[in-house]
Amino acid sequence: MFAYIRRRIIHMIPLLIGITFFSFLIIQMAPGDFFDQLKLNPQISRVTLEKMRQEFGLDKPWVVQYFHWLKNILKLDFGYSFTYHVPVFDLVKERAWNTFVLAFLSMIFIWLLAIPMGVVSAVKKNTISDKLLSILAFLGMSIPSFFLAFIFIFIAAKTGWLPIGGVVSLDHDNLSVFGKTIDYLRHIIIPISVLVVGGLAGLMRLMRANMLEVLRSQYITTARAKGLPEYLVVYKHALRNAINPLVTIFGYEISGLLSGAALIETVTSWPGLGRLMLDAVFSQDLYLVMGSLVMSAVLLLIGNLIADILLLIVDPRIRQ
Numbered sequence: 001m002f003a004y005i006r007r008r009i010i011h012m013i014p015l016l017i018g019i020t021f022f023s024f025l026i027i028q029m030a031p032g033d034f035f036d037q038l039k040l041n042p043q044i045s046r047v048t049l050e051k052m053r054q055e056f057g058l059d060k061p062w063v064v065q066y067f068h069w070l071k072n073i074l075k076l077d078f079g080y081s082f083t084y085h086v087p088v089f090d091l092v093k094e095r096a097w098n099t100f101v102l103a104f105l106s107m108i109f110i111w112l113l114a115i116p117m118g119v120v121s122a123v124k125k126n127t128i129s130d131k132l133l134s135i136l137a138f139l140g141m142s143i144p145s146f147f148l149a150f151i152f153i154f155i156a157a158k159t160g161w162l163p164i165g166g167v168v169s170l171d172h173d174n175l176s177v178f179g180k181t182i183d184y185l186r187h188i189i190i191p192i193s194v195l196v197v198g199g200l201a202g203l204m205r206l207m208r209a210n211m212l213e214v215l216r217s218q219y220i221t222t223a224r225a226k227g228l229p230e231y232l233v234v235y236k237h238a239l240r241n242a243i244n245p246l247v248t249i250f251g252y253e254i255s256g257l258l259s260g261a262a263l264i265e266t267v268t269s270w271p272g273l274g275r276l277m278l279d280a281v282f283s284q285d286l287y288l289v290m291g292s293l294v295m296s297a298v299l300l301l302i303g304n305l306i307a308d309i310l311l312l313i314v315d316p317r318i319r320q
Contacts, residue, residue: 114200117204191268
């Protein structure tokens with residue numbers, strides 16, 4: 001197991017280099033750069049702009065720029081943000097944590113709810129419980145996440161039950177430790193709820209389909225014929241095999257949450273990595289885009305590694 005994890009981590013290095021290389025190339029294909037936008041400001045001379053471009057190495061060929069950036073990355077120097085006027089690493093570190101908390105908590109709630117809902121829906125097939133859960137799943141799959149976020153924000157604004165944006169309140173520093181925790185949790189409820197509703201529906205339907213297929217298997221019929229209690233048949237024999245395909249998509253679920261979080265962060269004013277990258281792309285803040293991309297790629301690769309490790313734990317046949 002440890003040798004496998006070590007090999008996977010080593011394989012991440014060339015993969016990250018490939019991701020950053022092609023991303024850097026695509027960004028360079030866009031016309032102009034950040035300093036071209038400053039030409040519209042009459043207070044900044046062309047000479048000053050050229051000096052600034054030379055200072056950040058933007059006057060060199062893109063290949064030279066990339067390897068210079070890559071060399072600095074090894075020293076944890078992600079460059080300087082032209083827009084925010086701060087080191088990229090400090091900015092990305094804070095935003096990446098906000099996105100990670102949002103995605104991680106959403107993933108926990110999605111799996112804790114989707115698995116039992118899918119099992120109940122499969123075991124109670126064609127009953128009222130199954131139909132109600134299916135209706136809820138179809139509603140969750142059909143409503144766009146940004147529209148659902150607007151609905152939650154509208155309800156929060158009308159009732160005043162929850163904040164409508166941001167991470168903390170203005171008086172957050174004056175609160176006690178318990179008060180700060182409650183304040184943070186109240187701000188995160190809306191973005192997490194939107195992500196959970198969107199991700200819950202598809203995973204529940206997939207779990208239901210897998211469970212129905214396993215329950216029709218011959219070994220399940222044999223287990224029932226031997227007189228085993230139904231809860232042992234369902235939760236010990238059927239569930240373990242039905243959940244395997246879901247474990248394999250765990251890493252891709254993290255990718256979907258990260259991409260979905262970018263839109264939700266924008267709608268709910270949550271200062272995360274997705275919203276930061278979107279602003280950086282629009283402003284052509286090169287080093288900020290690359291820094292955000294590296295953090296997103298690392299989270300995605302770690303998610304895929306965790307999914308493979310969980311699959312090895314759940315299914316001993318893969319270890320052999």
